[in-house]
Amino acid sequence: MPKRPCLHVCLSLYSVYVTTLTGEVLELGALTSVRAKDIAGFERYFSQLRTYYFDYKYDIDTTQIFNIVLYVDLCFLLPSACTPCWA
Numbered sequence: 359m360p361k362r363p364c365l366h367v368c369l370s371l372y373s374v375y376v377t378t379l380t381g382e383v384l385e386l387g388a389l390t391s392v393r394a395k396d397i398a399g400f401e402r403y404f405s406q407l408r409t410y411y412f413d414y415k416y417d418i419d420t421t422q423i424f425n426i427v428l429y430v431d432l433c434f435l436l437p438s439a440c441t442p443c444w445a
Contacts, residue, residue, distance in 0.1 A: 378419075381410035385423040392430055404431050 384407050391399035407427065411420075 377410070377414060381407065381414075382421060382423075384410065385421060385427055388427050388430070389423065397434065400430065400434070 384403050388400050388403035388407060391397075391403055404427065411424065411428070
């Protein structure tokens, strides 16, 4: 059986790709919730996005939507006087 020396590299790249794609889908879901004025939906999406934004911040690049979603979350937190869990 031939050895596959780059298999672990390919799996690692695939894992990063899937992680990035999942984060982008969640970002689009969060923005769609904002557009539909569904605050609870936005909070669900953002709670899942925290993993991608803060746990994987060294593994994946930030997207263009990152600042927008973070800004919207801060706008939701200000009126309720909540402390952000990422602070």
